[in-house]
Amino acid sequence: MFERRQQSSTSRAGIAGVHWSRVEWPILAVAVCLLGIGMVFIQTMSEADLRYDRQEVSWESHLRKIIVSVPGMLLAFLVRPRWLRRYAGLLYSASLVLLALVPFVGQVRNDARRWIQLPLGFDLQPSELAKLGLILGLAGLLYRRRLQTSQEWAAPLLLTALPMILVAAQPDLGTALTMVPVALGMFYLAGAPGRVLTSLVCIGALLGLGAWKLELGVLDYQLKRIDVWASTFEPEDLILNQKRGAFHAFQARVAIGNGGLHGTGLGRGITNQTGHLPERESDSIFAVIAEEGGLVSGGVVILLYTLLVCLIMISAASIRERFSRLVVGGVGLFFMAHYFINMSVNMGLMPFTGLTLPLISTGGSSMLVSTAAIGLVLGQVARHEPSLGEDSFRF
Amino acid sequence: MRRTGPLIVICLVGAVMLFLRLAKIQIKEHEIWAAEAARMVRSGSLVNYRRGAIIDGSGQVMVRDEATYTLELSYRSFRRGHPLGLLAHARSSLVMRSVPLALTWNQLESWSLDMARLSPTDLDRFGEGAALEVGDLYLPACETPESELRAERASDLRFYTARLLGLTPREGKSLRSLRHSRNELPSYLELVAEWRGSSLEEAREALLERLGSARIHLELFASRLGFEDERLGDVPQLIAELERVRSVVDGLCASGLFAEAAGFAPGRVDPNSLYRLVDLSWIALHMRWDDQRLHEWLQDAHERWLSWRNNVGAQHLTAQFFNSADEGPHDGEVAEFAAAPKIPNSEHWLDLLSALYREDEVYESALDGLPLPWQHGRNTAVLSEIDSLFDLKRSGQIALPSTALWVGEELEPAAGEMTAGGWERLAPLAKEIDPLGSDGQEDAGRRWRLGQLLAHLRRPARLGRYDLELLSEALLDRWEANLQRHFVDALETLHAQAKEEGRLTPAGRLRFAPGRLARALESLRDILRDYGDRPLTLLDRPDYELVYLLTRFPERYKGMQVREASVRVREPIELEGAREASGSERVASEVLGTLSVMGALEVQMQREREKRLAELRSRERTPAEDNELDVLIGDLILRNESRGVSGLEGEWDDVLRGRNGYREHRGLEDVYGQGLVERELSTRRDGRDIHISLLADLQRATELMLEHPRYDPTDESADATWFNQPVGAIVLVDMQGRVIVQASVPNSSTDLEADGSLLGGMAVIREERRQQLNRTMRKPLFQPPGSVFKPFVAAWALEHGLDEHTTVMCEPSAGDWANYGGVHCWDPYGHGRVDLSAAIKGSCNSYFAWVGETSFPHVGVYWEMARSFGYGLPTGIRRREGGSGLTEDYVPGLFSTRALSDHERRQAANGLAVVEATPSQVARAFLALATGELRELSLVDGVGDELLPLAPPQPLGVSKESLDLVRQAMWxxxxxxxxxxxxxxxxxxxxxxxxxxxxxxxLARTSRDSNARKPPKHTWVAGWFPAQNPVAVFTVFLDRTRSTSSHSAVYVARQFLSMPETRKWIRSQGVHLEPLRGDD
Structure with missing residues (x-):
C-alpha cells in the first residue's frame, strides 16, 4: 500500500514537468473536503450573525479569501522543485524580512502588532508565511545535512530560532511554539538521531517549565493563560473560573460538550446563538463544528486531518528527491502541528493560544498559506527532477 | 518510511488521543456542559399576580392594585448614549477628575464643538503620550503614558466623540480603516462633513442642532417629573438626581475594584487609616476622581457598611438565631405564657453575630445556621489576608491576635454561677448602650427597651428579638473598635516594613501587591459594566406622558427606561358638600391596614427554600423538579413583595394575595420573535377580592366629623379641650351585626402636631392619647363602659328576680354627694327615690349600686351576665382561624375570677372599676339588647363571588318582657x-x-390631673335607631374628657346622626326621617 509509484523515465511530464498521473488526488480531495466543511460552517455562522444582528462573520469575505488563495495554490503547485531548492533560502529570508517589518509597518490589534496592511485592504500576517518559509529554509539547509555531528546543528537551530524570536516578539508565543514541532519533525526526517531530539525536547520542556514557574521571558497574560489552563482542567474548576480569565476556554468547552453525540444541528448551537465564543470563525471553529455536528462531525474532522497528514507523509516517503521529501514532510508536520494544537487548545489539553484550523478557519493569511502548502505538496509529489547533489538512494 | 513511519504513528496516536478526549467531553461530560449551555440561553421571569381589591358594602372599590410604572436609570447607558453623559465623561477623561453634569450642561455646545474639532490622529498621539489641546484646555505631553492611562483615555475619547457625532456603523468602520492607515487625518467634524456630503459649517450646525434637540428633550423630560421645589427649576433638579445616581454607581464600582484587589469591601475598615496609609490612587485614576472624591467615597463606603451591618446583617443573623429550633423561642416573641420556655444560648448567638466580621462564605454559612465559633479570631474578612495584600519584599510579619479578636473581660465567664445561657456577662455591654434616640434627643421608648433588655438578660427565657437587636449594637460596636485597632496596628507595621524596604509610593503609602492590582484591573471592565448597567430607581409612578415619551422615543432618553410595576392604591373618596379634600389614604386606614415587605425573620425562615428555588431555576430539571419549582414559586414570598401586616390586608392576606407565575424562555431570539421557546412553569393566579360591609362614604364622613367635632358653645359643662383634640371612636352596625362604620381618632392620618388650645391651664394631650390605633377594637388602657353597662345589669337582674318597682333612695348624706354604699352618683344632689325605669332614664348610680349588691352576690354572676351579652369575648369581627392583622382587645382586664369586694360589686353594676369594653363590644351587646339574640359582628361579607354566611345568633337567656322593660326605660x-x-x-x-x-x-386621677377641677372620664352613648323597627345600632366613645356624657358624647352622637351621609343611609334602609333644618 505504501509503495508508491516510482519515477519512471518513460512517464511523460505535462505542464511544467507535472506528471499528472502522480498527482495525489486523495490529498486534494481531503483538502477540498476540509475546505467544504469550513465553508458550510462559516456560512451558517454568517447566517446566524445576520439573524442576531451581529457583524462578526462574513461568508462573502471567507469565499473571497478562498478565491484569492486558489491562485496561490496553483502557483505553489507549479513551482519546480529545482527552482524551489535554489530559492528556498531567499524565500526564507523574505519571510524573515516581512517579520522584521512588522514592528515598523504593522498594525496593532488587540495589543498585538501582527498584520501588515496591503493595498486593496488585504491584511497579511507574516507569521503565517514564516511557517512556510521555515519549512523551505530548513529543507534547503537539511537536504545536505544529516545532523549527525554537532557542527551540523548550529545552522538549523539558528534558522529555526530566528523566525521564532521575531514571531514571539509580536507577541505571538503560540505561533512561535508551533514552529517547534515542525522544526523537530524536519530534523527527524533529515536523519537526526532520536536521542538527540529527545534531549532537545526535554531541555525545551524544562526551559518552558522554568520560564513558567519563574515567570521569566514570558508576558503576564501568557503566564496567566498557562495558570488558568493548569487550574481549570476539570469541569468544576472551569465552570468556577469562567469569568476569571478562563472565559474563552469555558465557552469552547461548553460548545463542544453541548454537542453530544449527534450535535445540535447546523446554526443551532449555543455559539451561534449567543456569539459569546471568541474567534469562533477562526481559532475556535472546531468547537462550533463539534457542537453543531456532535461527536460524529468532530470525529470526521479529526479523521480527515489525520488522513491528510498520513497521505502527505506517505507521499513524502515516496519522494526520492531529498529536498522535496523534506518540504512535503514539513508540510505534513505543519498540518499535524496545527490541527493537533488547535484541537487540543479547544478541548483544554493545552493552554489557550490563537491558532487557526488550516483550510477550515477563516483568515486570509492562514488560507493562503494552507492552500499554498497543499499546492506545494501536490506539485512536489507530481514531479521528479533528479539531482546529483544528493543521496537519492538513502532516506 | 523509516523516518516517516514513526511520525505517522505519532499522528495516529495523537488522533486517537484527541478523539478520546472529544468523546469524554461530548459523551461523559455532556450533561454538565449542556446544562451550562442551557443556562446561557435560558431565562426565567416571574409573572406577578394582582392582589385582590377591598370593596365596600356599596360596591365601591376602596383598595386595589394599580398597574403603574417605575422610572429607572441605567447610568452606563446614559453616559454612553446621551450627549450630556457622553460629554461629561469625555471631559472627565480629559481632566482626570469627575466633571459635574451640571457644569457640562452649561457647556454642552462649546465642549462638544471642541471635541468635534479634534482629529483621530490627535487622539492617537495623545494615547501615545503627546500633548493635546481641546478648546481652551491644554494637556501637556507625558513621558510615561501608561502612568496617566493615556491609551485608555484616548480610547474613551474616541468612543465618546464618535457617539457625540452620531457616527453610523459604516462611518465607524471607515474611521477604523482610516486610523489603520496611519495617515494624518482631519478633524472628526471634517470627516463627518465629508462622509455626509455637507460642508463643514453644515456639519457644525447639524451637531448643534443635535445638541439643541437633546436639550429640549431633557427639559421636557424634567418638566414631567413633578419636582416639588419650583424655585430650583426642573432641569437642575433632574441633573442633581442624575449626579446622585452617578455618585452611587461610581462608588459601587470603586468598592468592587477595591474588593477585587483586597479581598474585602472597603467599608469594613476605618476610612481615614485606609486613606492615610494605603495607595488608592489607582482607583482614583481609573475612576477619574480627584483626592477629595476618593476620600468621600471611603467615608461613604464605611457608613454604608455600618448601616448594612446594623440594619441587615445583624438583623438577619439574629433572626436566624430565633429561627434555630433548638436555640431560642420561635417568632422572636417572649414566651411569656409558655409552660416551659426555652433558654436561648448566648454562645450560639455570639457565633452567629461574629460572622459579620468574617469572609462572605462564612457569613452565608452562618445564615444557614452553621457559624464558626466566635472565639476563632484569625479568619476575619480583613485581617486574614492583610499580610499578603501589599507590595513587600518579604511577606508581612504581622502579629495577628492569636485568640478571639473580640475577647474582652466583659465576655469572660463571670465569677461564680451564671444564669443559664450565659447572658449575664453581656450586661456590662448593655449598660453602654446610649439611651438617646438617633436624633440625640431623649427617647422614652428606647429607655424603656433598655430597661427591658437588662431585665431580660437576667431572665433569658424572656429575651426577644428586639432585645438582641438592641444588644447587638453595643457588641458590634465593641468588635468594630477591636478590629479597627488591630487593623490600624497591622497596617502601620506593614507600612514601617515597606518604608524600610523602600517600597512605599512617593506619597508614602503602601502599594497593593502587583498580582492583586492586576487581578483588580482585569475585572475593571466587567465591574464598570456590571454596576453601570444596574437600573436604579429615579421615580415611582411617573405620569403617563413621561412613560409615553420614553417608550415612543427611547433614543432621545438614553439610559432612561420604564419598568412595569404595581402599586397598592386607596381610591379617593369624594364627599358631597363643602368638606376638606378627602385623600384616598385617609379612609379607614386602621381597618384596611397596611402592607409591608418581609422582615428579617421571615426572610430567614424561607432561606433554604429560596436557595433551592435559585438552584432549580438555574439548571435543567426533571418533571418532578418542575413540580417542585411550581410549588416553591407559589409558596415563597418575594423579597420585594408586599403582604398585609395589619388590618384587613393582614387578616385576609392569604385571600388577597395571589400566586406568582413563572415563565421560562429558551433562546435569545426574543428580540426578533423567531423561535423563542416559552414555557409556563407556574401559572399566575390573581388574588381574590374581599367585600366588606363598611360603607366608604359614611366611614369617611364619620372620620372627618370625629376629627372636627362640634359642641354647644353655650354649654358651660362641655369640655372644649377635648373637642379641640378629639380622641374616640364610633361604631355603627346593622341589625344583622354587619359593621357599617368603624371610625377612630387619632388614626394614622391624623396630624398629631396640629396646635391645640389649652383651656384652663390643663394640658390634656398625653402620650397614650397620641397612639394611632383602631379604638373601636383596641383599648390602650383601662376602659370601663360606665353607665352604658347598666341596661345589661338591669336586664339580667330582672330576669333573675329583680322587681322593677322596687325603689332606692338616691340622696346626699353627711355632706357627701349622693351615693349608695360609697358609690357616688353623677348628680351630687341625687335623684331622690327611683325605680328601675327612672334609674335607667336618669342613670342613677345609687340604684345600680344597690342592684349590684343585691343581684350579683359574687363575681361569677357578673361574669355570666357579661358574657351572655358578649362582654369579655371576641366580637366575631376576626372570623378567621390563624388570621393576623386585625387586633381586638377582648381580654376582660380586671374582670377576673377573683372575689370582688362589696364596693366593687356596687361599682361593677355601674360599669366601673372592674369592667372593661371596647366600642365594638358595646355595640354588639346593644345589638343583643335590641334583637334579643347575641350575634357576631361581621366586617367581611364575601370573598370573590362567594358570600360568607353570618354566624347564627345565640339566644340571650333573657326574656322578652325583661328586655322590653329595659328598652322602654332606654327610650x-x-x-x-x-x-x-x-x-x-x-x-x-x-x-x-x-x-x-x-x-x-x-378614671383614676394621675399626677397630671392633680390640679384639674374634674377627674377625667370616658364617656359613651350607645343604642339603636329608630326606636320602632330599628335599622342600626351605634356606639359613640370619647376618651378622657372632663365632662359627663350628657355634655360630651351626646354632641358627637348628634353630629354623627345628623350628617347627610348618615341620614341618606338611614333613608336607604326604608326609614322615614323628619327633615332637619338644612336637609334637602
Missing part, C-alpha cells in the same frame, strides 16, 4: 324630660327617636 333617656340625653338627642333634633343609654366612667 326615655332621649325622649322624656329628665332623660340624660333628652336635651341633645331628642326627636326634634334628629328627626327620629332613639333608644339609647349614656355613660360616663370616672
Amino acid at each position: 326615655q333617656v332621649s325622649n322624656e324630660r329628665g332623660g340624660t340625653a333628652q336635651r341633645v338627642l331628642n326627636e326634634e333634633a334628629l328627626g327620629m327617636q332613639l333608644v339609647i343609654k349614656t355613660g360616663s366612667a370616672d
Whole structure:
C-alpha cells in the first residue's frame, strides 16, 4: 500500500514537468473536503450573525479569501522543485524580512502588532508565511545535512530560532511554539538521531517549565493563560473560573460538550446563538463544528486531518528527491502541528493560544498559506527532477 | 518510511488521543456542559399576580392594585448614549477628575464643538503620550503614558466623540480603516462633513442642532417629573438626581475594584487609616476622581457598611438565631405564657453575630445556621489576608491576635454561677448602650427597651428579638473598635516594613501587591459594566406622558427606561358638600391596614427554600423538579413583595394575595420573535377580592366629623379641650351585626402636631392619647363602659328576680354627694327615690349600686351576665382561624375570677372599676339588647363571588318582657324630660327617636390631673335607631374628657346622626326621617 509509484523515465511530464498521473488526488480531495466543511460552517455562522444582528462573520469575505488563495495554490503547485531548492533560502529570508517589518509597518490589534496592511485592504500576517518559509529554509539547509555531528546543528537551530524570536516578539508565543514541532519533525526526517531530539525536547520542556514557574521571558497574560489552563482542567474548576480569565476556554468547552453525540444541528448551537465564543470563525471553529455536528462531525474532522497528514507523509516517503521529501514532510508536520494544537487548545489539553484550523478557519493569511502548502505538496509529489547533489538512494 | 513511519504513528496516536478526549467531553461530560449551555440561553421571569381589591358594602372599590410604572436609570447607558453623559465623561477623561453634569450642561455646545474639532490622529498621539489641546484646555505631553492611562483615555475619547457625532456603523468602520492607515487625518467634524456630503459649517450646525434637540428633550423630560421645589427649576433638579445616581454607581464600582484587589469591601475598615496609609490612587485614576472624591467615597463606603451591618446583617443573623429550633423561642416573641420556655444560648448567638466580621462564605454559612465559633479570631474578612495584600519584599510579619479578636473581660465567664445561657456577662455591654434616640434627643421608648433588655438578660427565657437587636449594637460596636485597632496596628507595621524596604509610593503609602492590582484591573471592565448597567430607581409612578415619551422615543432618553410595576392604591373618596379634600389614604386606614415587605425573620425562615428555588431555576430539571419549582414559586414570598401586616390586608392576606407565575424562555431570539421557546412553569393566579360591609362614604364622613367635632358653645359643662383634640371612636352596625362604620381618632392620618388650645391651664394631650390605633377594637388602657353597662345589669337582674318597682333612695348624706354604699352618683344632689325605669332614664348610680349588691352576690354572676351579652369575648369581627392583622382587645382586664369586694360589686353594676369594653363590644351587646339574640359582628361579607354566611345568633337567656322593660326605660333617656340625653338627642333634633343609654366612667386621677377641677372620664352613648323597627345600632366613645356624657358624647352622637351621609343611609334602609333644618 505504501509503495508508491516510482519515477519512471518513460512517464511523460505535462505542464511544467507535472506528471499528472502522480498527482495525489486523495490529498486534494481531503483538502477540498476540509475546505467544504469550513465553508458550510462559516456560512451558517454568517447566517446566524445576520439573524442576531451581529457583524462578526462574513461568508462573502471567507469565499473571497478562498478565491484569492486558489491562485496561490496553483502557483505553489507549479513551482519546480529545482527552482524551489535554489530559492528556498531567499524565500526564507523574505519571510524573515516581512517579520522584521512588522514592528515598523504593522498594525496593532488587540495589543498585538501582527498584520501588515496591503493595498486593496488585504491584511497579511507574516507569521503565517514564516511557517512556510521555515519549512523551505530548513529543507534547503537539511537536504545536505544529516545532523549527525554537532557542527551540523548550529545552522538549523539558528534558522529555526530566528523566525521564532521575531514571531514571539509580536507577541505571538503560540505561533512561535508551533514552529517547534515542525522544526523537530524536519530534523527527524533529515536523519537526526532520536536521542538527540529527545534531549532537545526535554531541555525545551524544562526551559518552558522554568520560564513558567519563574515567570521569566514570558508576558503576564501568557503566564496567566498557562495558570488558568493548569487550574481549570476539570469541569468544576472551569465552570468556577469562567469569568476569571478562563472565559474563552469555558465557552469552547461548553460548545463542544453541548454537542453530544449527534450535535445540535447546523446554526443551532449555543455559539451561534449567543456569539459569546471568541474567534469562533477562526481559532475556535472546531468547537462550533463539534457542537453543531456532535461527536460524529468532530470525529470526521479529526479523521480527515489525520488522513491528510498520513497521505502527505506517505507521499513524502515516496519522494526520492531529498529536498522535496523534506518540504512535503514539513508540510505534513505543519498540518499535524496545527490541527493537533488547535484541537487540543479547544478541548483544554493545552493552554489557550490563537491558532487557526488550516483550510477550515477563516483568515486570509492562514488560507493562503494552507492552500499554498497543499499546492506545494501536490506539485512536489507530481514531479521528479533528479539531482546529483544528493543521496537519492538513502532516506 | 523509516523516518516517516514513526511520525505517522505519532499522528495516529495523537488522533486517537484527541478523539478520546472529544468523546469524554461530548459523551461523559455532556450533561454538565449542556446544562451550562442551557443556562446561557435560558431565562426565567416571574409573572406577578394582582392582589385582590377591598370593596365596600356599596360596591365601591376602596383598595386595589394599580398597574403603574417605575422610572429607572441605567447610568452606563446614559453616559454612553446621551450627549450630556457622553460629554461629561469625555471631559472627565480629559481632566482626570469627575466633571459635574451640571457644569457640562452649561457647556454642552462649546465642549462638544471642541471635541468635534479634534482629529483621530490627535487622539492617537495623545494615547501615545503627546500633548493635546481641546478648546481652551491644554494637556501637556507625558513621558510615561501608561502612568496617566493615556491609551485608555484616548480610547474613551474616541468612543465618546464618535457617539457625540452620531457616527453610523459604516462611518465607524471607515474611521477604523482610516486610523489603520496611519495617515494624518482631519478633524472628526471634517470627516463627518465629508462622509455626509455637507460642508463643514453644515456639519457644525447639524451637531448643534443635535445638541439643541437633546436639550429640549431633557427639559421636557424634567418638566414631567413633578419636582416639588419650583424655585430650583426642573432641569437642575433632574441633573442633581442624575449626579446622585452617578455618585452611587461610581462608588459601587470603586468598592468592587477595591474588593477585587483586597479581598474585602472597603467599608469594613476605618476610612481615614485606609486613606492615610494605603495607595488608592489607582482607583482614583481609573475612576477619574480627584483626592477629595476618593476620600468621600471611603467615608461613604464605611457608613454604608455600618448601616448594612446594623440594619441587615445583624438583623438577619439574629433572626436566624430565633429561627434555630433548638436555640431560642420561635417568632422572636417572649414566651411569656409558655409552660416551659426555652433558654436561648448566648454562645450560639455570639457565633452567629461574629460572622459579620468574617469572609462572605462564612457569613452565608452562618445564615444557614452553621457559624464558626466566635472565639476563632484569625479568619476575619480583613485581617486574614492583610499580610499578603501589599507590595513587600518579604511577606508581612504581622502579629495577628492569636485568640478571639473580640475577647474582652466583659465576655469572660463571670465569677461564680451564671444564669443559664450565659447572658449575664453581656450586661456590662448593655449598660453602654446610649439611651438617646438617633436624633440625640431623649427617647422614652428606647429607655424603656433598655430597661427591658437588662431585665431580660437576667431572665433569658424572656429575651426577644428586639432585645438582641438592641444588644447587638453595643457588641458590634465593641468588635468594630477591636478590629479597627488591630487593623490600624497591622497596617502601620506593614507600612514601617515597606518604608524600610523602600517600597512605599512617593506619597508614602503602601502599594497593593502587583498580582492583586492586576487581578483588580482585569475585572475593571466587567465591574464598570456590571454596576453601570444596574437600573436604579429615579421615580415611582411617573405620569403617563413621561412613560409615553420614553417608550415612543427611547433614543432621545438614553439610559432612561420604564419598568412595569404595581402599586397598592386607596381610591379617593369624594364627599358631597363643602368638606376638606378627602385623600384616598385617609379612609379607614386602621381597618384596611397596611402592607409591608418581609422582615428579617421571615426572610430567614424561607432561606433554604429560596436557595433551592435559585438552584432549580438555574439548571435543567426533571418533571418532578418542575413540580417542585411550581410549588416553591407559589409558596415563597418575594423579597420585594408586599403582604398585609395589619388590618384587613393582614387578616385576609392569604385571600388577597395571589400566586406568582413563572415563565421560562429558551433562546435569545426574543428580540426578533423567531423561535423563542416559552414555557409556563407556574401559572399566575390573581388574588381574590374581599367585600366588606363598611360603607366608604359614611366611614369617611364619620372620620372627618370625629376629627372636627362640634359642641354647644353655650354649654358651660362641655369640655372644649377635648373637642379641640378629639380622641374616640364610633361604631355603627346593622341589625344583622354587619359593621357599617368603624371610625377612630387619632388614626394614622391624623396630624398629631396640629396646635391645640389649652383651656384652663390643663394640658390634656398625653402620650397614650397620641397612639394611632383602631379604638373601636383596641383599648390602650383601662376602659370601663360606665353607665352604658347598666341596661345589661338591669336586664339580667330582672330576669333573675329583680322587681322593677322596687325603689332606692338616691340622696346626699353627711355632706357627701349622693351615693349608695360609697358609690357616688353623677348628680351630687341625687335623684331622690327611683325605680328601675327612672334609674335607667336618669342613670342613677345609687340604684345600680344597690342592684349590684343585691343581684350579683359574687363575681361569677357578673361574669355570666357579661358574657351572655358578649362582654369579655371576641366580637366575631376576626372570623378567621390563624388570621393576623386585625387586633381586638377582648381580654376582660380586671374582670377576673377573683372575689370582688362589696364596693366593687356596687361599682361593677355601674360599669366601673372592674369592667372593661371596647366600642365594638358595646355595640354588639346593644345589638343583643335590641334583637334579643347575641350575634357576631361581621366586617367581611364575601370573598370573590362567594358570600360568607353570618354566624347564627345565640339566644340571650333573657326574656322578652325583661328586655322590653329595659328598652322602654332606654327610650326615655332621649325622649322624656329628665332623660340624660333628652336635651341633645331628642326627636326634634334628629328627626327620629332613639333608644339609647349614656355613660360616663370616672378614671383614676394621675399626677397630671392633680390640679384639674374634674377627674377625667370616658364617656359613651350607645343604642339603636329608630326606636320602632330599628335599622342600626351605634356606639359613640370619647376618651378622657372632663365632662359627663350628657355634655360630651351626646354632641358627637348628634353630629354623627345628623350628617347627610348618615341620614341618606338611614333613608336607604326604608326609614322615614323628619327633615332637619338644612336637609334637602
